[in-house]
Amino acid sequence: MRGHLVELAYLVSVIGFALSLKWMTAVATARRGILAGEIAFGIAIIATLINPAITSTGWFLIIIALALGTLIGIPLGLRVPMTAMPERIALSHAFGALAAGLVGIAHYYLTYHSSNKFETAVLGVEIVLGCLVFTGSLMASGKLHEMLPQRPITFQGQNYFNFVVLGVALVLIIVLTFSPTSTWIVPILVVLGLMFGVLLIIPIGGADMPTVIALLNSYAGLSASALGFVLDNKLLIVAGALDGTSGLVLAIIMCRAMNRSFRNVLFGAFGKLDESTAEAGGEVGNVRSASPDEAAELMKMARSVVIVPGYGMAVAQAQHKVRELADALEKEGVDVRYAIHPVAGRMPGHMNVLLAEANVPYDKLLDMDEINSDFPQVDVVLVLGANDVVNPAARHEKSSPIYGMPILNVDQAQTIMVVKRSMRAGFAGIENELFYNPKTLMVFGDAKQVVSELVIEVSGQRDAISL
Amino acid sequence: MTANEIITSLFVFALAGFLGLEIIRKVPKLLHTPLMALTNALSAISLVGSLVILGENQTTYSTILGFVAVVASTINVVGGFLITDKMLRMFRRAPRPAAPAGEEAKP
Structure with a gap:
């Protein structure tokens, strides 16, 4: 009899788990999904603990173990920053x-x-x-x-x-x-x-x-x-x-x-080490570089700006500065959106949580499929710490290790700005021909530093100080 | 475990797998990180197994293993649900032009 009751409680839990995941399919209902999961979990634990085979020593140990796990779990749930x-x-x-x-x-x-x-x-x-x-x-x-x-x-x-x-x-x-x-x-x-x-x-x-x-x-x-x-x-x-x-x-x-x-x-x-391909891509063209104030001028005059974040943004912890830049641009009447490649960062959805942490509204975060057809109408693309996911070699360079990988078509935009520390190749060790595109401007420097300067230039704070 | 029980379990496994595939495919890319955190918390339900091993306290050996297992699972349950919630609280829409952003206006 007890066994059947426990099984029934588990059945309720299973339904709770299924609902929990189902509600996870939309932002509006996702937090309800957590609640469903928690309730289902609670039911399962209580049903399990109503067990006459548990000895008094067992109870004592269970309470200690649960308390210990909770003590370690709370900081792991609340203290860990989104970058980690x-x-x-x-x-x-x-x-x-x-x-x-x-x-x-x-x-x-x-x-x-x-x-x-x-x-x-x-x-x-x-x-x-x-x-x-x-x-x-x-x-x-x-x-x-x-x-x-x-x-x-x-x-x-x-x-x-x-x-x-x-x-x-x-x-x-x-x-x-x-x-x-x-x-x-x-x-x-x-x-x-x-x-x-x-x-x-x-x-x-x-x-x-x-x-x-x-x-x-x-x-x-x-x-x-x-x-x-x-x-x-x-x-x-x-x-x-x-x-x-x-x-x-x-x-x-x-x-x-x-x-x-x-x-x-x-x-x-x-x-x-893709040394062979790195050497093969040796037809190095000219690189145009720009200072942050030149870049800021171009952005202020744009109607539409798309920011392409990558792992580099996470490493530099630049997401809050990026949000400030978007705010400053929006004040100037510029439309700002974000293009997120599915493998940008180090885990599924990594860029989305980082930008959400910086208070970027999630309806501004667009999937590759949603934004790729828009790039010809975009005035300025700001590539921030991304590299392989915007490398046009993926489309035509058969010898490239990333050949065939779907990429963000940033090269179709009017101007492409790439913020990068140096001309070093990306994580996959592959040369990126985007950098040699005549429409591309390289802005050299640390992502956070460069974006901070862009914020100052765009919002005109520097002028305000000099006045 | 009898052959019948095994067959029933295989049915359950197969159907749950299909259910999972169908639901997870509908989760937007936006929510993939919270999804991983949530499924992690949910699969820590192996806690029910370790609670029994620890509670029955049959041998010193099994009790020690059970104890570590309960601690590890509890970390995942507590940490997993908290972190999923923390992430989801961050997701917000752009304020509508009509309604001024009143909630958390930054200076």
Whole structure:
């Protein structure tokens, strides 16, 4: 009877989770979605805790663990700045996978003498997946936080070695399936999983992080789902499946936005060193540069300005200054919009949250598909810390690593201004012919510095001071 | 777990997967970061599994693993919901020309 009531409570939770995601499909209802998720979560936890098998020591430990988790969770939810969001999200994948992996291991040692083949096989996969996502996400978080080198690290026979590690893990899972009492196998699976997570992430470069974070999100969900199979818990199966497909959909969107396949992202070591292409693109033309006050004059006279933010804006933390610039331009009667490429930044939607943080209204943030046909009518495009996503080579240069990637057609605008520290190539190490376009003006300097000067020039504060 | 239960679970998994695909495809790119934060909080529902392992307190080994798992999941639940909410509070429309921006007028 109690079991059925708990199952019914879980059913209510499942509906709550589905509604939560459904309401996430529009900004107007998204916060209602959070509430639905929280209520569903609360119901599931209460139903779980009404369990006579929980001992008094157990209760004591549960309360301490919940309190400890809450104490750590609150600053991770409230204190983390939007610029640190990619590494924060990666870190939470690591926590989720750690929890799922540990429960799987504990469950195995509690039940191995009575479990059947299917359970054991799923448990083996679940443990490997949990461990893999744990170290993989930690590595991704470290790379994003720049504690680890962002450049891909590769060695001879890397993919071959990775497949051997994965192959050994699979063979051991099969052995475990047919002899569930071979307890020595599980620690080896744990080590292999942890190893594979590290191996999977070291060849990944910064430009591929959006896809990889989405994939790790998917794996974290799948490990929760696998745990649901093991514990025969439908709530876990559904929640994990929703999380898993969510990560998968995001990863597919990211891959499409770069015109690449999963295989290529995971094993291609993109952005390693494309010296050959860098040299091939050697027909260096003339570069026109402009000072911030010249750039400001052009912008003030424009009717329509489009700002193209990229990872450089996030690094320079220039989003608030960008908003000030837009305000100053709007005061002069200029129409200001933002063009967001799906893979701009280091995670899906990265630029959107940064600009929202700076109080930019979200109806000014336009997707690539929404804005691309408008560029011929745009007077000035301001490219801020973006590079590969505006490189016209993607359209025609067959030898380029980014060939075929959909880009923002900024070269169709009347004037293109590119704010950049130097002429250094972008993250993928590719020369950008946009910089040599006769319509392009390069404004050299730190993104935040340049935008601050633009704000002063546009709003005429400098004149006011000299008066 | 009997064969029947496994089959039922596979049905649930397949249908939930399709439901997820259909819903997530409709989420605008604008909300992709909050979406990741939210799904992360939701998948921390593995907390229900770790609570049982910890609460039943069967062996020292399982209790320690359960304890760490409960802490890790709770961090994700609490942190995940809070951060999603924090992000969503930042998303606002442009003030309509008729109504002057009264809410948070910056000097």
